[in-house]
Amino acid sequence: MLDISRQVISYVDHLGKSTSHYVLIAQEAGQRILLSHANIYLHRETSASIKTSMRYSGVIAMFYRFLSEQDKYVGISVTQYHSIVDNDDIKRWQVTRQRARLESDSAGPVSETIFEDARVVLSIFHWLNSNGYATNVNVNLKTWVANFKSDDMLNYLQSKETAKIDSSSIRVLDRERRQKTRKSLITNDEIRDLIEAFSDPVYGEMFRLSLGTAMRPVELCRFPYYGSGKNAHILPFSSMGKGAPTVAYTTVGKGNKTRTIRVNTKDLQSLEWNYIQPYYRERVEKYEMRFGHKCPLSQLFLTKRGTPVTPGNVAVRTHAAKLVAMSRNPGFRESISFYDARHWWPTQFLISFFGGDLLTKTTDVLFAACAEVLRNQMGHESLETTYKHYVDLARVVFMAHKGMVNELVIESGESVEEFINRLRLDTNVPVEVADDEE
Structure with a gap:
C-alpha cells in the first residue's frame, strides 16, 4: 500500500495573506514526493478552514492508498494518478469500503459517509477539469455513485461474501451507527460559557441567533444587514419600528432549498x-x-479582520471556543x-407550543399540530422520526420544570436571552437526544 502522509504548512501567499492548509506527501522509490495537483487543490479550496483541509486531505490520502492496490496502477507513479483515475475507480472505491464494512459487521462508515467522501474526491476532479488539467473523470455523470440498495449492487456484494447480503443489513448497520452518535441537549450554563469563550464576539452572536432560529451556519453567514426582495423588511432592530414580535425570513439552506422561518424581533x-x-x-x-469596495448590505457577519464569516470559520472558531470553555469549566x-x-x-419550541399538553397528548397528535412549523424552521424533508425524539426530550425538561413555558415563536414571544434567564435552572442537566441529519 502507498505510504502517504499529511502535514500542515503555513506561509504568506503572493497576495500577502497568511495561509495554512494540509499537504500530501508520498513515499515512492525512497523519495518523498509532494502531490502537486492535490496540494494545489487543497490550497485553493480548503485554506479558509484547517478543519476542512484536514478532512479533504484525509479523504484524498485514503483514495490514493486504495488506487495503489489496484492492478491498473501497478508501475504507475503516484504523480500520475490524477490523469488515470476514471468514474469506475471512484465507484469501485465505494463498493470496496461497503464490502469491508459488511465483512466486519461494522456500524461505520455509514453509507452516507461513503458517498460524501466520494463526493469530495469528485470535487477534486471537477476543480482539475475546470482549471485545464486533463483527467478521465466526467463529473457530469452519475456512474461514480454506488447505489448499495439496488438489486444489481446487492447481488454483486452477495457474490463476494459468504453471508447473505440484502438492503436491510445495510440499513441496520446505518441505524446502529446513528445510535452510537447521540448528542445531549446543551445546557444553559454551557450556552453562556461557549458564547463567552469565543475570541471574536461575532461567533457568539451567530450562535445566539441560531439558538433562536435553528439556522445552520451556512444560512447564518448569509443573514443580511439590510435585506432585499422577500427579506426587504429585515433591518437593524432600531430601524424596523414596532410591529409583531416575530418576523418572517426567507433563507436558502442545505441543498439550496428555500424555506421561510420566524425570527423573534427581540433576538434582532x-x-x-x-x-x-x-x-x-x-x-x-x-x-x-x-x-x-464598500461592504454589500447583504453581508452582516464580518470577522475582526473585516472578512465575511464562512461556515468553515464558524466550525474552527467554535472548536477553539470549546477548548477555552473546557479549560475554564471542567464540566463543559x-x-x-x-x-x-x-x-x-x-x-x-415544543415546550412553548404545547406546555402541559406535552404530558397528556400522544406524539401523533402533537406531530399533526405543529409538524409544518418545525419542518419549515428546521429545514427537514422527513421529520417524523427525529421529531419524536425531540418530543421525548421536551417532556423531560417540562416535567422537571412544570409551568415554565417559553413563547419564543408565538405572538407574545421571548428572546433567547429572556428564555435562558427565566429558565436558568431548567436545562442544566444533560439529556440524551438522538442525532439528526447534520
Missing part, C-alpha cells in the same frame, strides 16, 4: 446591541480597505458543537 434587538452597534461599523471599514462537555443550537431550538 440583542443582535444590534451586542454586535452591530459595538463592532459592525469598524469591520465594514476594514472590509472596504481590504477589498477596495467535549461533545458540544455549533449544531447543538439546532437541537435546542425544537425542544424549547
